[in-house]
Amino acid sequence: MTGVSRRERVALGAVLAVALVVRLLYLDELRGDVLFENPPLDEGRYVDEARQRLSGLPDDGRPFWQPPGILFVLAATFRVAGGGLLAPRLLQALAGTAACALVWLLARRIFDLRAPVAIAAAAVVALHGLLVFAGGELLPATWAGGLDLAALVLLHGAPRSIARAAAAGVLLGLSALFTPVILPFAAIAALVLARIRERRAVPWVFVAAVLVPILPVAAYNTLRSGELILVSTNGGLNFFVGNNERYFETLAIRPGPRWTELTQEPLRAARISEPGAASSWFFRRGLAFWAAHPLDALGLYARKLWLFFHAVEIPRDTDLYAVRAESRVLRVLVGPRATGWPDGALVPLALVGIATSVRDRSRRALPLAFIGSQAAVYAFFFASARYRVPCVPVLAIFAAAGVATIARAAPQARAALIAAVVTLAIACALPAREATMTFAAERELYRGLAQRRLGAPDVAISHFRRASQADPDDPRPWFELGSALDALGRPVEAADAWERATACDPSDLRPGRMAADARVRAGDRAGAIRALEANVAAGKRAPAEYAIEHLELAALHLDDGDREAALRALRSAFAANPGYARSRARELARARRATLADPAFWAAFDALSR
Structure with a gap:
């Protein structure tokens, strides 16, 4: 001084x-x-x-x-x-x-x-x-x-x-x-x-x-x-988020299934599980974007430099x-x-x-x-x-x-x-897409998750509802609302919430499957079939991932007595993922062969299995 x-x-x-x-x-x-x-x-x-x-x-x-x-x-x-x-x-x-x-x-x-x-x-x-x-x-x-x-x-x-x-x-x-x-x-x-x-x-x-x-x-x-x-191993992923052909889409990914998929890309694409090697893999992906699209990458870099000084x-x-x-x-x-x-x-x-x-x-x-x-x-x-x-x-x-x-x-x-x-x-202050990003629903979403951990499910549900109202297009509040309602023994309301989550993000197959299960427990097989068919119809995932839906549809159609629809679903399951379908089909046969006397159906089933 x-x-x-x-x-x-x-x-x-x-x-x-x-x-x-x-x-x-x-x-x-x-x-x-x-x-x-x-x-x-x-x-x-x-x-x-x-x-x-x-x-x-x-x-x-x-x-x-x-x-x-x-x-x-x-x-x-x-x-x-x-x-x-x-x-x-x-x-x-x-x-x-x-x-x-x-x-x-x-x-x-x-x-x-x-x-x-x-x-x-x-x-x-x-x-x-x-x-x-x-x-x-x-x-x-x-x-x-x-x-x-x-x-x-x-x-x-x-x-x-x-x-x-x-x-x-x-x-x-x-x-x-x-x-x-x-x-x-x-x-x-x-x-x-x-x-x-x-x-x-x-x-x-x-x-x-x-x-x-x-x-x-x-x-x-x-x-x-x-x-x-x-220091840490998250640098490569952060570099890739800001340097790829789908920059805006990648930047907008929020914590949830899509973020988890992104972090697991090195394992899925290159069988890389070591943290440092995974970070290097992401760095190489980002550098490959610079090498393949130098002008786009340079323009994106200039944009981010401007955004560093943006008013918002x-x-x-x-x-x-x-x-x-x-x-x-x-x-x-x-x-x-x-x-x-x-x-x-x-x-x-x-x-x-x-x-x-x-x-x-x-x-x-x-x-x-x-x-x-x-x-x-x-x-x-x-x-x-x-x-x-x-x-x-x-x-x-x-x-x-x-x-x-x-x-x-x-x-x-x-x-x-x-x-x-x-x-x-x-x-x-010029308009920028990044500056318009808003996470309006997230505070209510995370309040709901916190209240559920603290053992206050009714309070959690009210937060999830407010989050879904704040951003009806965010699938996460709908998903968590469905989970909270189902835990309180309200499967029909839970299924409604999960189906809203599916409509927001058809690439996430979990809520549609959970909605189908909830509707089955509520005695609504037709609703369960609609939920599974909506997953398949969206077509946002690789065909092999829909084998689960096809097999569940086969079981539901059998329960409804529709053998032809069940066989169509089974054929779709074997076409999508033969190995998985074969293992799960055995479970289906053990559960229903004794109660379903239909030699023609089981002959067709055995032919598919072989």
Whole structure:
């Protein structure tokens, strides 16, 4: 705090207080939701794995699928404060508040101790809706952003200090355990440090320090798998999601049967089961897209680079705008999706601030390299709000600098700068298919799943119904509604829900089969036949996969006394999958040969079986 006026100290204290209060108010809102202690998707996986590791139960013996940094934070917090999720969320609220102080410090250093720029940047970080939202999620973004900021502060003086270079390297190495995409920036920082001739040891110390946190994780992964895996094995799949001929379709796949099929493609297509080899397989698929369609791939890369700076927060796990509808805090801090607030203003101002800052490269080279490398690397994958969270604080610094530059400029230059901001704001808000993605039904869906796990099936059903109303075309709420109704002994309602799920996604054969079984139990064989025939008629799967439907239809037709229809179904089953049909046909014969006296039918049946 040397050289800091009393007024600036008071202003900074006020900003930090506001940042903490806002984050605590947001957490207080979240506490009333069942998802607070039962988070879905990646949050839930991290929480479950951290608890499992502390329990002493054996794990799956595989390397880390996702970067384990947040897993380590959760495990350490659970060990100290118990298994509840309030403590780790409070810790993230403190980390988000500390980020405001780091932004203030970094802004003062790279902009010649300009107090207004530093305080304004810290205030933006304190009240930025995406950062508040991300701080409530038990995901890597908040921690990665804080570690990156601390490293940037240290790197500003690293050329003159081996200790600072070592500390910055350790921080970036830790950040890589949360999100490995920071490693290209670490390489750039090492090259910048190497240009300082007075202390030749500094870049080497920095590189060694970066590796210190990474090497134990790499050793753990390698010992588990026999493959060289630096941090985690999900990188190849993420690369493929953003680099393939059906990019929009792949990006839109949500957790469920289709996502499971995607993750199992290496096993199904190439008999690859090792995690590292599967990741490499996905990488090769993505690179093959670049080789086969270089212009399309380059255009897609440019699109994702633009989306990194888009005004709308593009969802991945949780939709910020869906949470905004339920949160008073976020409704104040974040505008509706159509407005693009606050990044619709922040990003254009930051880009103007960057453009007017490039002349002083000695002070601002590393922050600029940080933003550029993050955008460039993430564009090789896909755009997402949570992926740009670490960049938002640095963008806030340049946005504050951009406002200061506009305010100081001569009238003619000011008009040109304002015109540039407006032009960039329009460019950053242009319609984009990715920016229209909304997961309107998912929060209710996951609330229903949580309530079912907690033993409240009626409450779960109400959540599933609300989810199906929010997005009638999403098959998942219908599927889960059917399961919940069937568990309560309501097979007809369950079958209705499952048939809606089939209509939404005919490629998933499970709900149609379950609907048929429920209708059989309810005494409605005609309804069961219709459900199975609807599966077959959709034709969304390989013919062999419909052998189950054909055999079930054969049994139902036999029960109805329609031998000809039963034989037609049996012929279809043998044509679709002879081996499976032969094994299941024996069961059918054992169950009905004694009760069905029809020599002609059984002669035809035996001929088919042979």
